[in-house]
Amino acid sequence: MIKDKIIHKDIRKDFPILSKKILKTKDLVYFDTAASAQKPQVVIDELNQFYERHYSNVSRGVHTLSVESTLRYEDARKKVQNFINAKSENEIIFTKSATESINLVAQTFYDKYMSTGDEIILSLMEHHSNLIPWYFLRDKYGVVIKFANITESGEIDINHFESLITPKTKIAALTHLSNVYGSQIDEKVTSICKKNNVAILLDGCQSAAHLKIDVQKLECDFFVFSGHKTYGPSGIGVLYGKESLLDEMPPYQGGGGMIGEVTTDKASYAELPAKYEAGTPPIAEAHGLGIAIDYMNNVGIENIINHEEELTKYAYKKISELDFVKIYGDGDNRNSIISFNIENIHSHEVSSFLDVEGIAVRAGHHCCQPLMKHLGVNSTSRLSFGLYNTIEEVDIFVNALIKCKEFFIK
Amino acid sequence: MNELLKELYQEIILDHGKEPRNFGECETHNKSAHGHNPLCGDKVSLTLFVDDDDIIKDIKFSGEGCAISVASASLMTEKLKGKKLSYAENMFKDFTDLVRGSEESLSTIDEDDSLYALKGVKDFPMRVKCATLAWHTFKNALKD
Numbered sequence: 001m002i003k004d005k006i007i008h009k010d011i012r013k014d015f016p017i018l019s020k021k022i023l024k025t026k027d028l029v030y031f032d033t034a035a036s037a038q039k040p041q042v043v044i045d046e047l048n049q050f051y052e053r054h055y056s057n058v059s060r061g062v063h064t065l066s067v068e069s070t071l072r073y074e075d076a077r078k079k080v081q082n083f084i085n086a087k088s089e090n091e092i093i094f095t096k097s098a099t100e101s102i103n104l105v106a107q108t109f110y111d112k113y114m115s116t117g118d119e120i121i122l123s124l125m126e127h128h129s130n131l132i133p134w135y136f137l138r139d140k141y142g143v144v145i146k147f148a149n150i151t152e153s154g155e156i157d158i159n160h161f162e163s164l165i166t167p168k169t170k171i172a173a174l175t176h177l178s179n180v181y182g183s184q185i186d187e188k189v190t191s192i193c194k195k196n197n198v199a200i201l202l203d204g205c206q207s208a209a210h211l212k213i214d215v216q217k218l219e220c221d222f223f224v225f226s227g228h229k230t231y232g233p234s235g236i237g238v239l240y241g242k243e244s245l246l247d248e249m250p251p252y253q254g255g256g257g258m259i260g261e262v263t264t265d266k267a268s269y270a271e272l273p274a275k276y277e278a279g280t281p282p283i284a285e286a287h288g289l290g291i292a293i294d295y296m297n298n299v300g301i302e303n304i305i306n307h308e309e310e311l312t313k314y315a316y317k318k319i320s321e322l323d324f325v326k327i328y329g330d331g332d333n334r335n336s337i338i339s340f341n342i343e344n345i346h347s348h349e350v351s352s353f354l355d356v357e358g359i360a361v362r363a364g365h366h367c368c369q370p371l372m373k374h375l376g377v378n379s380t381s382r383l384s385f386g387l388y389n390t391i392e393e394v395d396i397f398v399n400a401l402i403k404c405k406e407f408f409i410k
Numbered sequence: 411m412n413e414l415l416k417e418l419y420q421e422i423i424l425d426h427g428k429e430p431r432n433f434g435e436c437e438t439h440n441k442s443a444h445g446h447n448p449l450c451g452d453k454v455s456l457t458l459f460v461d462d463d464d465i466i467k468d469i470k471f472s473g474e475g476c477a478i479s480v481a482s483a484s485l486m487t488e489k490l491k492g493k494k495l496s497y498a499e500n501m502f503k504d505f506t507d508l509v510r511g512s513e514e515s516l517s518t519i520d521e522d523d524s525l526y527a528l529k530g531v532k533d534f535p536m537r538v539k540c541a542t543l544a545w546h547t548f549k550n551a552l553k554d
Binding site: 023345346347348349352353355356357363364365369372378379407408 | 412414415418419424449450451452453474475476477478479534537540
């Protein structure tokens with residue numbers, strides 16, 4: 001609890017939106033960071049300043065503003081590189097979203113390394129953004145997709161995963177941290193991939209702002225995450241890829257900035273990272289992401305992890321005590337996310353009820369329809385924490401859940 | 411208890427949400443449609459039997475969803491049974507207006523109407539889709 005106070009007293013003041021009143025009377029309890037994180041004042045201010053004082057297109061002109069913009073854009077790349085401990089800044093590609101990052105990998109990895117009949121392994125708990133880009137390959141080129149089972153506790157069934165691998169398996173694309181269970185991937189999965197020469201893409205959308213990310217330790221070939229879930233702006237995504245792979249794979253989109261030389265007959269392509277950044281990139285957004293990373297580093301990644309662990313454990317315990325609530329997954333290996341249902345009450349009702357109490361939670365299938373089917377439910381409610389949440393907010397939430405149940409089940 | 415919630419979850423809504431009327435499939439039907447809200451996963455399947463005079467002789471629905479979407483489907487089937495298609499289409503328009511908060515020009519729904527109970531949805535913009543899912547499915551079924 002002492003730690004909680006150290007991290008919190010001033011931190012909440014960094015996020016102007018947290019002082020908003022819902023329906024004019026209720027303090028906002030923002031438990032939907034897994035959908036998108038709120039932005040600290042410094043990110044909001046820096047975006048303004050960037051447009052007011054430094055903005056121009058990047059990597060093109062020689063004038064002062066072009067230099068100022070380019071420096072900030074490339075500085076953001078270095079910040080991302082350090083943030084996830086990539087070997088080289090050439091391994092950091094800016095995209096418009098994590099979704100675009102996955103689409104980029106699916107398309108270009110196929111082009112270089114796969115052909116009809118080759119196999120991809122996904123898990124049943126992937127987000128739609130880590131399903132559909134691969135479905136496209138299945139529809140277009142006839143690759144085979146296999147799904148790893150999920151255990152009761154919300155983790156990949158390791159034995160089943162291993163049994164899916166054949167000599168035709170080329171890549172596995174898996175969530176680093178489940179957006180439904182909050183469970184972190186077992187490192188055994190990556191070592192199995194390594195052993196069998198299967199490339200691995202980790203979807204880090206839910207982990208980037210909540211765990212210490214070290215892509216070298218993770219031994220992944222690709223790692224993707226989004227700016228907006230890491231306290232930065234929307235409209236910016238990151239793709240990390242091993243330099244040797246990014247070098248070999250073909251470009252994704254064609255356009256300005258990704259070329260070497262263009263004649264009427266042919267074109268050569270730029271070196272990394274420009275090769276994958278066709279068109280004017282999200283310039284201010286990249287800068288904003290860099291500032292958000294600075295902000296997290298200033299708070300301290302370890303502090304964030306400890307604080308969210310404390311919140312998650314406390315919330316899990318408190319919610320588990322409510323006999324009318326079913327939580328999906330178990331208490332160990334859970335980071336900042338709890339999905340649940342109240343018996344006989346649809347998640348929409350729960351969410352609307354909590355909204356009126358000032359509490360923002362997500363309701364629905366969380367873009368994980370195959371997982372919902374696997375769980376035998378239509379939807380769930382989900383609370384998710386950010387570094388600005390407090391133990392007191394968990395208590396408000398738990399009391400509201402009790403009131404919700406009393407309201408609907410008389 | 412909050413007034414907005416009371417307005418949203420009137421007794422009749424909770425009742426129809428829990429025990430939907432006309433649930434299932436018409437024994438004989440000549441029109442049908444499936445409705446789906448891809449954002450939340452709610453589903454409704456609708457079957458109708460429309461006679462030669464364009465009268466809706468039978469209408470049933472099945473599916474799964476929140477109390478608002480189930481109650482709305484249930485109330486809709488009660489309302490539409492026996493109605494002429496042209497009148498039903500006016501009701502569609504009136505209902506979608508009602509739940510979006512414009513009730514000035516309603517011709518087929520008045521304050522005593524059971525459908526009026528869904529008016530509270532207007533204060534929860536994200537729930538409008540729940541309330542209109544069945545009605546849009548009905549509209550699609552007419553194209554069948």
